[in-house]
Amino acid sequence: MVSVMNQAMWVSSLAGLSTLMGVLLVFFVPVTQRVFSFIIGFSSGILLFISFAFLLPLSIKYGNLSQIFAGMGLALFFLWLLHLLPFCKVERKGNTTDFFQLSVLLFLAILAHHIPEGIAIGMGFEIEHQVGFSLALALAMHNIPEGMGLAMTLRSTGQRPFLFISLIFVCVISLPVGTGMGLLFVQQSPELIAIGFSFAFMVVLWMIYEIGKHIFSFYLRMFVHGLWIGGIFMYIIHQFH
Incomplete structure (x- = not known):
C-alpha cells in the first residue's frame, strides 16, 4: 500500500511540475496570440x-447511476458557486485589468x-x-500548454513577481494534493470512486468551456485547430501506452 501511495504521489508531483515547465517556456520561446x-x-x-x-x-464502470449523477450534481453546484466570484466575469476590453481577471x-x-x-x-x-499512470501522463502533457497560458496572461498584467510565483506554486502542488485525497477516499470510502470520477468529468468540461469562450475572442x-490536434495527439499516445 505504501508503495502504491509513493508512486502515485511522485508521478502526480511530476505531472504538476510540468505546469512550471510551461511557465518557463514562455520566457524562452516567443508566443503570439x-x-x-x-x-x-x-x-x-x-x-x-x-x-x-x-x-x-x-465512473460508469465503478458506480451506479445515482453515484454518477451525485458526482455531476456536486460538480455543477461547486461550479455555480465558483461562477459567483467577481473574477469569473471577464470583460473583453483588452486592457490590463481584463488580462488580470482572465489570469485569475x-x-x-x-x-x-x-x-x-x-x-x-x-x-x-x-x-x-495503469489507469493512474495514463491519467498522469495525459495531465503532464496538458499542463505544459496550460502553464504557458497562465504565464502569458499573468505577464500581460504587469503584476509583481511574488504574486506570479505564488499562483504558479499553488497550481503545481494542487495536483499531488488531490492525489493524496483520492488515495484516502478509495481506502476509506470505495463508494466515492464513481462520484469522484464523475465530479472530475464535469469540472473538466466546464474548464474547457470557460477558457475556450474567452479565447474565441x-x-x-x-483554437479549433488546436482542439482537434490535441485530441488526436492524445488518442495516438493512448494507443501506444
Whole structure:
C-alpha cells in the first residue's frame, strides 16, 4: 500500500511540475496570440480526450447511476458557486485589468480541475495501476500548454513577481494534493470512486468551456485547430501506452 501511495504521489508531483515547465517556456520561446490560442486549444483537446476516454468510463464502470449523477450534481453546484466570484466575469476590453481577471479565472480553473484530476489519479492507482499512470501522463502533457497560458496572461498584467510565483506554486502542488485525497477516499470510502470520477468529468468540461469562450475572442480558428490536434495527439499516445 505504501508503495502504491509513493508512486502515485511522485508521478502526480511530476505531472504538476510540468505546469512550471510551461511557465518557463514562455520566457524562452516567443508566443503570439495566434500561438496562444492554438496552445489553449491543444490543451483543451487533451482534456476532452481524458474526459471521455478515462473519467466518464471509469465512473460508469465503478458506480451506479445515482453515484454518477451525485458526482455531476456536486460538480455543477461547486461550479455555480465558483461562477459567483467577481473574477469569473471577464470583460473583453483588452486592457490590463481584463488580462488580470482572465489570469485569475485561468488560475481558478486550474485549481478547480487539478484537485479533482489529482483525486482521479489517486483513485486510478488504487483500483487500476495503469489507469493512474495514463491519467498522469495525459495531465503532464496538458499542463505544459496550460502553464504557458497562465504565464502569458499573468505577464500581460504587469503584476509583481511574488504574486506570479505564488499562483504558479499553488497550481503545481494542487495536483499531488488531490492525489493524496483520492488515495484516502478509495481506502476509506470505495463508494466515492464513481462520484469522484464523475465530479472530475464535469469540472473538466466546464474548464474547457470557460477558457475556450474567452479565447474565441482572439483566434477562433487556431483554437479549433488546436482542439482537434490535441485530441488526436492524445488518442495516438493512448494507443501506444
